[in-house]
Amino acid sequence: MILHPAVIALLTGSLIVSLMIAYAAFWAYKIIDAWDLQSGSEQQLALEKKTYLVSTLMTYAFGFQVLSFFLLVFVADDLHRLFVGAMCAAGTLNVNEYGYPAVVLKVLNCLLGGVWLVLNHTDNQASDYPLIRRKYSLLLVIVPFLLFETGQLWSYFLNLKAHVITSCCGSLFSTEEEGFAAGLAALPAVPMQVLFFGSMALVMGSGIFFLGGGSGGKIFGVAGTLAFPVSVAALISFISVCFYELPTHHCPFCILQREYHYVGYLIYVTLLGGGISGAGAWALMSFRSVPSLKAVVPRIQKRLAWAGLVFYAVLSGVVILKMIFSDFVLIGY
Amino acid sequence: MSLHERHRNIIDFALSSLGRRWKKNLALTVVYAFVVFTLASVVFFTEAVKSEARAVLRGAPEIVVQRLMAGRHDLIPESHIDVLRKITGTRQVQGRLWGYYFEPSTGANYTVVASGEPPLEPGTIAIGQGVARTLNAGEGDLIPLKGSKGDYASFEVVRVFSHESELVSSDLIEMHADDLRAFFGVPEDYFTDITLKVRNEKELVVVADKIRRLLPDTRPILRDEILRTYDSLFDWRSGLLLVIFAGAVAAFVIFAWDKATSLSMEERREMGVLKAVGWETSEVIAMKSWEGIIISLAAFFGGTVLAYVHVFFSSAFIFEPVLKGWAVLYPRFQLVPQIDPYQVLALFFLTVVPYTVATVIPTWSAATVDPDSIMRL
Incomplete structure (x- = not known):
């Protein structure tokens, strides 16, 4: 020890x-x-x-x-x-x-x-x-x-x-290794980008639709929850790679270090916050019909939707800004 | 009323409530801050010394090769240098001459090294601040040192190393290589050890392995190994101190628990009145929690700042002997002020978490008491 x-x-x-x-x-x-x-x-x-x-x-x-x-x-x-x-x-x-x-x-x-x-x-x-x-x-x-x-x-x-x-x-986390972590790294970057940004778009779209009309809460809940594992996979597959500007380096922990301005903490907090908001909204779906909660559940779900939108928007913003302002371009596989 | 506004009002009330019993709360905060101060001093000091060691070793050779004789460090023959030079990837293979000299009059051990480039003149030496202090010597003075044959040789001090380098040069005496050989009686074609640099750092382990096979009577020591050992050693020392202080933390937690459990009659009545005028149990719990958070924040901040001053501006005079080790001749040095967020987080878990847990149940039991039963007392 x-x-x-x-x-x-x-x-x-x-x-x-x-x-x-x-x-x-x-x-x-x-x-x-x-x-x-x-x-x-x-x-x-x-x-x-x-x-x-x-x-x-x-x-x-x-x-x-x-x-x-x-x-x-x-x-x-x-x-x-x-x-x-x-x-x-x-x-x-x-x-x-x-x-x-x-x-x-x-x-x-x-x-x-x-x-x-x-x-x-x-x-x-x-x-x-x-x-x-x-x-x-x-x-x-x-x-x-x-x-x-x-x-x-x-x-x-x-x-x-x-x-x-x-x-x-x-x-x-190199692509030749077998195992769980290596398996995530081996996920091809371009399809993973499509999946990540697709899930973010779904969260945003369903969240805004839900906040606007009050229906579609379930879609937001499911999308917000599933966006969590997708984002974790994306973090290892291409997000971390963009920050290191090194196509072979997939480590999800080095971004927590000083060299990368501790950006990992922002990513982790937004990921956890987004995941909890989505899962919370989803978990509440089945209680909308409970008589004493009829007025309460939609209100709380809307708050969760707001929180989820903010967390995932910040996460997407950080990733997009890095991809735009970096000289590093990840294409080809 | 919004959640934000409600909590602001509750915090207002919690502050005034703390103010009404300021003597009791001040005593608690002072003891709390002292516990934080003690643990924080240990953590800050260890981390600062570790990073100091890392900075010092950054310029050290990547591999040091020592010869072993019957499991003990022995002089290494010059012929080994040629063997090492032939290993692919090595560069700057150099023999080093150094030794220890015990000075009976001061009871201190000095480290004597052969001067590098440019070499000192024969008969002259350069000394560290610690040596200058203990021998009361300065530039131009003659220092007599007793050689291995029992005769005294006098050396003229031509330079005293700067204060900035004291951590590494405090106990140092630098002299010409020939003087050192004559002084210690080291044979002509032998060195104390051999240092070498490696072009590609990733090959260090491979080179070390080759050295072990080519020269089985030697042991290669990697710079990383030295760093690891320092890290482990200081971690172990600070961890040991923290475990010893765990008793103090436990005593403090019991003290906090006792304070939270034994509420005065006045406090009980106050809670009864609050509930009677319409405060909900959850609000009373929130109020008591805010009280705890305010005390924790004050104590944690106060203790951490005090520890920072103690470690970085007064050289951690309380724990220095335990953490640094002890010697007659010790470098005087100022640690570079630095704090990592994770040190603060670790301190939080060692102090605030146990305090909070100790007060949760007493807080709840005080907040859920029936108002009428209190007010009848």
Whole structure:
């Protein structure tokens, strides 16, 4: 194990977040089991009070989760010096088999946590808590993912030993390699550009249509959600390449470094924000017919649509500006 | 009322509430800031020393070849240089002469090196600031040094290295190569070690491997390996200190939890009144959360700024001996001020996160209390 201050911070943070979510899940289970809004029993009153605790815990836990994602990428980037052959976070994460699963799970849990907060916020707007069982069931789904992530993160750092020979990001994301990450890099640039800008156009179009007329929310939700994986694939396939101006370098982490003016953080934040807005809007679709939420859901969905439009517009803007003002032209394959 | 406006009003109330109990909150903030200060000093100092080491080693040769005899570092024959020159891709293969000299009168160890280009005149030396301090010597002075045969030889100081280079030159004595050989008794066709540069950095490992095979009695040391070792060492030292301070953080968290749990009667009544006049539970929780955030921000900012001053303007006088190691003759140097965002984020996770978690449940239990049961007390 490497006793780096930020590693200690990450391990402590992940343990704390897991404890918070596990405690919240314990009460979620109790609420699902015994919730009865009609009853005035002492138990029901106690459960109603507990909903505030679960909301508060989840809000903090989700906030910490997003920050810890950035800290993890930062740390992985900083630690690359300790490993022969690693040139950035991509190489560090590849030192053992737990690195990449930990990052992927962290992103997934950020998305799930965001969607949960959207559901919770919507539910709290109605006096009869119509989504209470559904949202706490989702919480129970999130818990195993989060505990698994904590397990992967601890395994990753506990099994890190300096000087281990590891492949650098150049070989990991190069097009000759087999494997998941290399598979994304091998996606041809031009079709990927079409897919990326197509999905952005779909998000924008459906979002504006939805904001204008109030219908087409589902299309925006689906488009906004699917734009997330498409953008991640595009990031590895051609967006990162444009920033490095090097056709063989597909690493999604080097853009976080100072040389690229930390533009990676803007890309990651807009991606996460856009993904959560889209998935949140989609998740709310099936609750439009709930009587107490009839006025609430469209309002929240519109806010999510605004947020999604802004996030994805900034993302597209950053990519387009880079492509226009760079001397580098990526064509041919 | 918009969300923004509502929270602004809640923050207003939280600030006035903090002001009403300023003594208690000030005490908490001071202790909190002290915890942040301690951890931040360790993190800042380590990172600054690491980047200093990186800057120093940037100009170092890519590979150093040392000869081993029975597992110990031994003098290396000149004939090895010819073998190394024949390896494809190498350039500037040079023998180095250096050694350590213990000065009994000051109890310090000096590093003696043969001068490079242009060489010093025989009988003259150049010394570092640390050597000048301990021997109380300056340019033009004669310094007697005891050679390997027990006789004293006097050297004239012709130059004292600048303060700027003190980190690398503090304990240095530079002299002519012939003087060094005579002083330490190093045979004519031997060197202390051999340095070499490699044209293509990507071939370093291949060249090192060739050296190992061609000269099995030697060990090649890569510059990157030295850097890695420094990084690991300082990470380990700072991590160890943080683990020791974990006890202090835990004590602080318990203190914060205790403060949040044991609300005074006045505070309880205040919450009861708020709820009785129509505040919702979520608003009371938001108000208490804002109080926590304000305290956290004040303490975190204060502690970080203090640590910055401590590390970069007063040379981290509190932790210096533990983190740097200790020696009679130590370079005096000012670290270059720098902070990475990730250091701040790591500190956030080590201090603000545990504090927040410790206060969540007490805050909730205080905010969900029934107003009538409070006001009847």
